[in-house]
Amino acid sequence: MKMVRAIVRPEKENDVVLALEAKGFPAMTKTHVFGRGKQKGLKVGPIHYDELPKVMLMIVAEDSSVPVIVEVIKNSAYVGYEGDGKVFVSPVTEVYTIRTGEKSEG
C-alpha cells in the first residue's frame, strides 16, 4: 500500500476530488495546511507572503493504482503557474478498518 499526499491549490480542491471520485477513489482525508515552495513564498510589490494556504489530500491505495491517482491529480490540479503544488508518495505497511477490524497488508 502507498499513501499519496497531494498539496494543491485550495480553489482546485473540488476539481481534484471529483476527478478522483470519477476514477473510483472516493476515500480520502483533507487538511488545510500552509506552506511555501522553492520561490520562498510570494512577493507582491513590497509585501512578502511567507505562508500560502494550500489543501493537503491524503489517499491510501494499492501500489498498482498509484500511477493512476498521480496522473489524475496532475491533470486536475494543473494551472501552469508556480504554486500548483506537489504530490508525495510514501509507503504504508498495514491498513486497518476500525469498524470491522479488517486488515490489509502489502
Add this chain to the structure above:
Amino acid sequence: MMVEVTAIIRRDKVAPTMRALDAMGLGAMTITTVSGRGLQGGNVMTDLDREVPAEYDAVSKITRNLTPASFALVHSLTRPVFWIPKRMLQIVLPSSMKNEVVDMIMSVNRTGWMGDGKIFVSPIDESLRIRTGERGVDSV
C-alpha cells in the same frame, strides 16, 4: 525500528483513545483536525455521530437491514455532507508495540457504524529528540 501509527477517528473518541494510550505509557502524539470521506463518499446527514444511533435502535427492530443512508432518506434527513470532520492521531512508537496499540485503538473506537475510521501503519526511518539529540527508539 520504529513505526508511525496514523489513526483517523471520530472527534468524540479522541479523549477515550488518549486515556487508553496514557494507560499504556504512550503520552506522546500529534493530533490534527482533518476532514474525511470514506468509501461512501461522505454522508447524507449532518449528525450521524450524535443524533441518529438512539433513534436508529428503535427503528432497526422493525427493519433490520437499514443503512444510515437509507434511514436518512426515509426520515427526510437528506442533507448531503461532502466532508466529515475527523481527528487524525499520529503516534510514533517502537515496532514491538505496534500490534498492542493497533488492537487497543480498534477496541476503543469501534461502534460498528460506518465512519469509525482507518488506521495506517507506516515505517519511520529516523527520529530525533531536538532537546537532547537522542536518536532512534530512545527518542520516542
